[in-house]
Amino acid sequence: MRSLVIDIGNTGSKYGIFEEENLLTNGSFGNQTSIPQELQNQVFDHAIAASVAGDTQFLQAKLSVSGSFLELSAQTALPVLNLYKTPETLGADRKAGAVAAHYFFPGRNCLVIDAGTCITYDFLDSEGRYHGGSISPGLQMKYKALHNFTGRLPLVQQIDQNFPLIGQTTQESIMSGVLAGTVAEVNGIIEIYSQKAKDLIVIVCGGDAAFFESNLKGRIFVIPELILIGLQRILAHNV
Incomplete structure (x- = not known):
């Protein structure tokens, strides 16, 4: 097929x-x-x-x-149990990511981090139950917000693996705030989930996955095609 x-x-x-x-x-x-x-x-x-x-x-x-x-809609059957309280508002990419995580790591607690326009965090437990997660601004969205909602801050777009922790120019300070701040955010979220879920598997996908691959603590799995694979598994579950 x-x-x-x-x-x-x-x-x-x-x-x-x-x-x-x-x-x-x-x-x-x-x-x-x-x-x-x-x-x-x-x-x-x-x-x-x-x-x-x-x-x-x-x-x-x-x-x-x-x-x-x-x-794909809220009525589409999934190979995981969806416990989200408002399934009609749940993004298709978040559902597909959870389904793919279950496909790759059945019987494991999984945290899927999709680093794109937004950064989404989605938790699937070892019994194949999707619980939900959180949504925060992505790297470029943060850069644009600093520029658009202030009078003098420049628009920075650079995503540098060797970003400065201590910015010595305004541009470097913005890079530090966005890049170092977001890495700290993601590491913190992973740590919180790791304390709540035994032997947590962390999977990262999305356009900025490569940046986080080299900056996050601990072992993570980067699967660039995660959402596509999840959609294929949903399709196979329905035909």
């Missing part, structure tokens, strides 16, 4: 083509007018699309799918 999964995020879209459980290829595109020809030129057995930014109807008009075309 060849399947297509598409994750439509706040700042761009990602896709993956699977043969059964194997990810054959993946890529990204900007918006609905730039869907890659690679996707438009073939027929898929099944497909799933998830969006945090709107509906996915435009995809169905441009793609060829012989079987089911699933739009």
